[in-house]
Amino acid sequence: MVRIRLMRVGKRKQPSYRVVVADSRSPRDGRIIEAIGHYHPRQEPSLVVLDTDRAQYWIDRGAQPSNQVRKLISIASSQGDGAPAETPAAPKKAPSKVKATPAASVAEESLEDDESGAAELPEAVDQASAAPEAPTGEVPGSETAEADGKDKA
Numbered sequence: 001m002v003r004i005r006l007m008r009v010g011k012r013k014q015p016s017y018r019v020v021v022a023d024s025r026s027p028r029d030g031r032i033i034e035a036i037g038h039y040h041p042r043q044e045p046s047l048v049v050l051d052t053d054r055a056q057y058w059i060d061r062g063a064q065p066s067n068q069v070r071k072l073i074s075i076a077s078s079q080g081d082g083a084p085a086e087t088p089a090a091p092k093k094a095p096s097k098v099k100a101t102p103a104a105s106v107a108e109e110s111l112e113d114d115e116s117g118a119a120e121l122p123e124a125v126d127q128a129s130a131a132p133e134a135p136t137g138e139v140p141g142s143e144t145a146e147a148d149g150k151d152k153a
Contacts, residue, residue, distance in 0.1 A: 002063040004055060006039065007032065016040045019050055019069055021058050034058075039072055050076035 019037035037050030
């Protein structure tokens with residue numbers, strides 16, 4: 001049985017496909033009868049170039065298109081005569097909201113308040129905790145503390 005299907009070409013993780021007519025028993029990227037177009041899904045919007053006349057010729061001769069090729073044929077035939085067809089792009093997600101940091105909001109307020117246009121940014125404050133200082137007194141249990149304790153008693 002003859003099938004119209006996609007044959008993967010392109011680099012690793014950068015797929016593009018040829019639309020081919022091949023025997024159903026041959027491997028995906030194996031021997032083909034005829035290449036009738038190509039499909040680039042990574043472009044924005046996706047690019048479909050397909051000879052719809054040749055696709056219809058093979059379908060009339062009994063070739064069975066795969067599900068994806070059936071979709072591509074409908075897209076290419078709706079776009080016109082063998083011209084490059086662009087598939088509709090997937091809806092884009094709305095950009096996530098970005099929260100302003102306190103420093104950015106202070107800088108914006110100072111820009112609005114300043115009449116001369118030159119904003120004074122607040123001074124940077126070191127927020128790192130200071131290292132604890134060494135104690136100045138004597139350490140209990142040391143020789144000098146014991147000696148001083150004996151003298152006082």
